[in-house]
Amino acid sequence: MAMTHGSFVWYELMTTDTAAAERFYTSVIGWSAKDAGMPGMNYTLLSAGDAQIAGLMAQPEEVRASGAPPAWLGYILVDDVDGCASEIATKGGKVHRQPDDIPGVGRFAVVADPHGAIFCLFKGRGEPPADRPAPGTPGTPGWHELMAGDGEQAFAFYSDIFGWTKADAMDMGPMGIYQIFAIDGVPAGGIMTKPEQVPVPNWGYYFNVEAIDAAIERVNAGGGQIINGPMEVPGGSWIVQGFDPQGGYFCLVAPKR
Template sequence: MLSAPYVTGSPNWIELGTPDVEGAKAFYGQVFDWTFVSAGPDAGGYGMFQLDGRTVAAAMTVPPEKGPPGWNVYFQTPDADAMVKAVEQRGGSVVVRPMDVFDQGRMTICLDPAGAAFAGWEPGRNKGLDRVSDVGALGWLELFTPDLAFALTYYGDVFGWEASQMPMPDGSGYYTMVRPGGAAQDTTFAGVLQMSADRLEASGGPYWLAYFGVEDCDASVARAQELGAEIKRTPVDVEGVGRFAKLADPAGARFAVVQGFTAAGATGGTRPPSGR
């Protein structure tokens, strides 16, 4: 699962882009008990979601004409400019060129060749999220892509990721996971799943999905639905993992919740959830 301190290639930041930040504050505040802290008068409304005073995510206003609502994950890079070169050389594209964010760090937003959005963060004063792999915090990611093998090669070239596989709990095949290059097997932070073109089109194209830990999956889903969320997948148990569900917030940003994280930052077992 995710862990900190972060290393090259690991997820170290996650950010909600939404047309309604005020609505997001209310929604996620009630679902995850998050509070919103402004980044200051010069940050254009940007701010951090915190839990017990520790940053677990961030949010910013993205007008509808600038793109759909969504959670964007940042991966650590020692050199944002070099990362962008690798992205473009391997067939990806750059949405936001590398830029300094005050003295906090340097960021860039990109698309992989299939069209899934992701971002890079070159740390400055801001090294990353304060809390991960715990209740109320980011704990897992999944990439839904039309070509699993190509995605593994692409992100491996850009970030140095290594991949491994494990049998699916139901015996239906294998689940592919990635971890930072040179890191131990237990540092996997994401699964990569191949989906048909029809299913991806129905979902709006290839995408990254973020999983946040909860104490009670069913209660969290019920509360989210009361607040206007759409249930994309009802709660389901996965052997060796826990219980998870997929949702979209009232503005349409997709995310997932998973019950099973411990205070130590692991799930109730070694297996991550599967977004199938």
């Protein structure tokens, strides 16, 4: 997928125990890990082969003090971070962290949609990496899923801000409509109104693994918890959702059991 306005380009885990989280995710997903060498902070880069996929850092003190659990954040590429953050605020969203620079990397902001689901905006310096792993490569992102306050309203919001378009929609019966969205014409994720048992609207990110049953064994061995699945989804892939040992919500997808 081309890295254009509206594309997910980075994933970041803020957690309470970075060393334990690194052990868990490198085992479960197969990432390699190395320190980013950022002055003044510890930030771990997680890679699939030569491709950097995600980052890992300690929760900022103010986030931990608020009682927020460890969580994955998705970064969405935009042409203008400041302008997009302002637009989100005027359309009912919230800016949790005003646009700021990451020295030598780019500019970002932490924002939320009108129902409170948090994500990040990002614009990098220089050109993005030319070579991206093929879709489905273990360790790469495979799907993005929003449990929204209101699925229809959420799709309208993200479509307006990022230009996402509707792909297939699945009728989930009492659970409502699962609307698949496309980025540059390529299906990239789904949006649905959250079930009552999901406490707050949130984004979930599915990372590719080779086989779901083996990944479940690694999750259990590493002290994580599977809360849903394994479940086969349309197209033949298998998914699970769970919590890591620190309580961070994560998802996995694989082409086989």
